[in-house]
Amino acid sequence: MTPDAILPGATLGVMGGGQLGRMFVHAAQRMGYFTAVLDPDAASPAGLVSHHHIHTDYLDADGLGRLAGISAAITTEFENVPAAALSTLASTRPVAPGAHAVEIAQDRIREKAHFVRCGVPCAPYAAIETVENLVDVPAELLPGLLKTARLGYDGKGQARVNTREELAQVWEAMGRVPCVLEKLLPLSWECSVIVARGRDGQMVHLPAQRNLHREGILAVTQVMEGAVPEPQAQQAIEATKAIAQGLDYVGVLCVEFFALADGSLVVNEMAPRPHNSGHYSMDACDVSQFELQVRTLAGLPLTQPRLHSPAIMLNLLGDLWFAQGEAEATPPWAQVLALPGTSLHLYGKHSARKGRKMGHLNITRATPQAVRETALQAAALLGIEPF
Incomplete structure (x- = not known):
């Protein structure tokens, strides 16, 4: 136990009101904590079962201030909570995970670079952020899977591409947003x-x-x-x-x-x-x-x-x-x-x-x-x- 441990009876906050937040709230309440949820949805699954539901946008300064005011520490229930909001909260309260880790998980390009730094094998890949990156894609990465660098989950924001022509077409259809091309592996x-x-x-x-x-x-x-x-x-x-x-x-x-x-x-x-x-x-x-x-x-x-x-x-x-x-x-x-x-x-x-x-x-x-x-x-x- 850390010297500054937060004991039952305190209030724990969570950014996000989905099912993961709901199950966190249930676990915290079972252990004797009060809970506070910040989520823009008035009928969010976690907000409906929490002691406090702050019904605001994730970047709303008043909402963030209210969450920090009643919470001894704050977590997040999904990775697409704006990292800036977590940084704001961290200026006055312990926040876990921290904004830096969430920022990396929000961006597949940074995420893969982190895996490489840690010596963990990943599929051969290339970051595609510019037309020049597209032209320079190594031939051995095709056929591959093109994934948007941000906001993809549950199979969304990705498509299989077999040729350079398909790669260019799909990237164009995705709005030329930053992407990662991964080699298809067996x-x-x-x-x-x-x-x-x-x-x-x-x-x-x-x-x-x-x-x-x-x-x-x-x-x-x-x-x-x-x-x-x-x-x-x-x-x-x-x-x-x-x-x-x-x-x-x-x-x-x-x-x-x-x-x-x-x-x-x-x-x-x-x-x-x-x-x-x-x-x-x-x-x-x-x-x-x-x-x-x-x-x-x-x-x-x-x-x-x-x-x-x-x-x-x-x-x-x-x-x-x-x-x-x-x-x-x-x-x-x-x-x-x-x-x-x-x-x-x-x-x-x-x-x-x-x-x-x-x-x-x-x-x-x-x-x-x-x-x-x-x-x-x-x-x-x-x-x-x-x-």
């Missing part, structure tokens, strides 16, 4: 690691998590013995720690990796916050990623989380509310919850739409085989494609 599977780092430099981590994405959105996370082979798991954990250390990071950090056909790992991207792929920890670990976020923000001791049960997390998108047709209908929760080891987490969003993250389902059982069987039963009931 990918076999995906994984991620979540670490928590305190102000004193202490780090703990969750187990390596095997992920399945569909149409750019995380669909399934599996965490159990053998889900990620031990050599790759250790490599991913050490790489994630190096990335956090290189940022002098404070808070919860998730780093995603691709495994290539030869078994080697390359880093994909990082998220300076709790992550979809860590939601299983709410039911399968003795310390969840959201409790780790509270502990790092408040300067409390960090204990190494223990996975006490094999787990599978199913992401629940708004599509499930339209499985029977165009009319919105509630999924069969009673049948799903009749399955042993199922824990339903819905985010309090008032309306479903296709592609919208509405909640997640955690399944824990005594053995990997049992958890997989139950997860497949749940997926079948919900209309989720098997995995």
